[in-house]
Amino acid sequence: MRIVLLGAPGSGKGTQGEKLAAHYGIPKISTGDALRAAVAAGTDLGKKAKAAMDAGKLVANEIVIGIVEERLEQPDAKPGFILDGFPRNTAQAQVLDKLLAGHGQHPIDKAVHLAVDDEEIIHRLHDRAVKEGRHDDQPDVIRHRIEVYNEETHPLLDYYEGQGKLVTLKGVGTVEEIFQGILKIVA
Numbered sequence: 600m601r602i603v604l605l606g607a608p609g610s611g612k613g614t615q616g617e618k619l620a621a622h623y624g625i626p627k628i629s630t631g632d633a634l635r636a637a638v639a640a641g642t643d644l645g646k647k648a649k650a651a652m653d654a655g656k657l658v659a660n661e662i663v664i665g666i667v668e669e670r671l672e673q674p675d676a677k678p679g680f681i682l683d684g685f686p687r688n689t690a691q692a693q694v695l696d697k698l699l700a701g702h703g704q705h706p707i708d709k710a711v712h713l714a715v716d717d718e719e720i721i722h723r724l725h726d727r728a729v730k731e732g733r734h735d736d737q738p739d740v741i742r743h744r745i746e747v748y749n750e751e752t753h754p755l756l757d758y759y760e761g762q763g764k765l766v767t768l769k770g771v772g773t774v775e776e777i778f779q780g781i782l783k784i785v786a
């Protein structure tokens with residue numbers, strides 16, 4: 600199973616991605632997690648990414664594409680994977696399709712869109728700021744991340760709709776309800 604999770608920051612991609620990965624026995628690949636780890640470790644890549652992340656902007660395509668390409672080559676990702684936070688724009692989606700084809704891997708099966716309205720997103724991200732203390736969950740950065748999502752990532756819904764792969768469900772309810780909804784819709 601090769602799934603791309605789409606949805607605004609705070610829509611539940613990380614939580615549902617974990618559950619899907621455990622369910623299918625495949626890795627969850629999160630560019631956000633990989634970037635935060637690189638920042639924490641103080642690597643060159645982390646240093647390059649930090650300013651964009653702190654400002655709620657997208658990190659340069661070549662950086663995130665490099666991360667994903669390397670990760671997809673690992674043996675555990677061969678049977679399938681759950682992508683959380685990548686692709687985030689159409690250029691990344693096109694490169695992903697080419698990478699999979701180039702490595703003789705199956706294409707993406709489904710793009711799962713967790714639809715949550717802006718008001719609920721703002722509320723959840725404020726909550727997460729308090730609980731997890733993420734640098735980019737501050738009010739002005741949150742606003743910017745939602746704008747970036749609407750401008751750059753939202754068009755991906757059309758991209759995957761055009762490929763007949765888009766499934767949308769409301770990302771509201773309990774974690775378990777949403778998870779069962781996803782399993783049903785991707786089956």
Ligand code: AMP
Nearest residue numbers: 630631651652656657658663684685687
């Ligand atoms: P996330 O944890 O997915 O919300 O990602 C946190 C931050 O990492 C984002 O606000 C971006 O600055 C950066 N980031 C994560 N994934 C990508 C991506 N695919 N393209 C560009 N920037 C990304």
